[in-house]
Amino acid sequence: MKRRNFITRTSLNTLALGLGINSLANANFKQNQLKLKPSEKLASGPVAICTWEFTKANATAGALLDQGLPALDAVIKGVAVEEENIKNTTVGKGGSPDREGNVTLDACVMDHTGNCGSVMAVESITNVAALARKVMEDTPHVILVGKGAEEFAVESGFTAENLLTPETEKLWKEWLKTSDYKPVINIENHDTIGMLGLDKDGNISGACTTSGLAYKMKGRVGDSPVIGSGLFIDNTIGGAAATGMGEEVIKTVGSFLIVELMRNGMSPQEACEEAVNRIVSTNPNHTNFQVAYIAINKQGETGCYCIHPGFKMMKYSNGENNPVVAGSHLK
Numbered sequence: 418m419k420r421r422n423f424i425t426r427t428s429l430n431t432l433a434l435g436l437g438i439n440s441l442a443n444a445n446f447k448q449n450q451l452k453l454k455p456s457e458k459l460a461s462g463p464v465a466i467c468t469w470e471f472t473k474a475n476a477t478a479g480a481l482l483d484q485g486l487p488a489l490d491a492v493i494k495g496v497a498v499e500e501e502n503i504k505n506t507t508v509g510k511g512g513s514p515d516r517e518g519n520v521t522l523d524a525c526v527m528d529h530t531g532n533c534g535s536v537m538a539v540e541s542i543t544n545v546a547a548l549a550r551k552v553m554e555d556t557p558h559v560i561l562v563g564k565g566a567e568e569f570a571v572e573s574g575f576t577a578e579n580l581l582t583p584e585t586e587k588l589w590k591e592w593l594k595t596s597d598y599k600p601v602i603n604i605e606n607h608d609t610i611g612m613l614g615l616d617k618d619g620n621i622s623g624a625c626t627t628s629g630l631a632y633k634m635k636g637r638v639g640d641s642p643v644i645g646s647g648l649f650i651d652n653t654i655g656g657a658a659a660t661g662m663g664e665e666v667i668k669t670v671g672s673f674l675i676v677e678l679m680r681n682g683m684s685p686q687e688a689c690e691e692a693v694n695r696i697v698s699t700n701p702n703h704t705n706f707q708v709a710y711i712a713i714n715k716q717g718e719t720g721c722y723c724i725h726p727g728f729k730m731m732k733y734s735n736g737e738n739n740p741v742v743a744g745s746h747l748k
């Protein structure tokens with residue numbers, strides 16, 4: 418799509434929303450829905466993709482999609498594999514704590530109807546993606562943080578537990594000796610898990626869950642639970658998810674940006690590359706941090722891209738679950 422058309426369409430959409438005039442947005446919505454004829458819906462079959470080489474988590478979601486589960490159920494069950502994996506120090510129970518020794522989890526979910534839920538800085542609940550879904554479905558709100566989210570979780574039947582394991586406590590105490598805080602580029606090739614699912618009905622949903630940056634300041638929240646940054650879904654277009662330096666993803670509203678770029682004609686791959694480009698082109702410091710994106714469109718096409726080499730996406734389709742090495746801005 419030509420740059421001028423892109424700008425015109427994007428700014429008209431923004432104008433329409435800003436003025437509360439939704440006829441133009443509705444027209445685009447209908448147009449995009451019409452692009453998908455029923456016979457095209459399942460052209461690809463169900464697809465699950467996730468950030469990093471979370472093989473089991475992605476295979477779990479993929480198998481559930483093949484069984485016919487809605488995408489939201491499949492991705493929440495998929496990411497739960499890593500939330501419950503205490504060996505993974507970047508997600509859920511066993512995640513690295515903040516610099517004061519508190520493990521604080523962030524997560525969000527978004528479904529094919531545009532509904533979303535998020536929890537931030539949760540200290541005692543392992544399955545925070547499922548909790549974000551509860552916020553979405555059982556409260557009048559989108560986001561609950563800290564103690565409020567924890568109390569709501571217990572009232573909703575979640576079990577409160579200590580998320581700091583002896584291993585992560587030991588690592589944190591080691592870290593305290595220097596207290597040297599610097600971004601880590603790729604942690605053992607696994608990190609925040611963002612997952613996107615396309616189900617048998619052609620609907621897309623996503624989940625994103627993390628313990629955030631190790632040894633962050635108390636109260637720090639990254640991109641992962643921020644709708645539009647760590648995750649965004651528009652079921653007429655596709656979805657995107659992010660991992661890496663959350664501050665940089667938030668500044669460019671990365672996942673929303675990718676979906677809007679796809680709306681304006683880019684493939685998932687092109688959109689991920691452009692979103693990384695937005696960060697690196699304005700930030701000379703980009704050699705010091707990692708950001709990686711994954712995306713899927715309504716046709717089941719996928720893409721991924723990152724700043725530093727070393728990022729992989731898992732992709733489940735046609736019953737096969739394989740890692741995909743992402744292209745990178747730095748070689």
Ligand code: SD4
Nearest residue numbers: 608609629639660661663
């Ligand atoms: C955050 N994006 O809290 C997460 C952390 C992450 O690779 O994905 N690190 O900023």
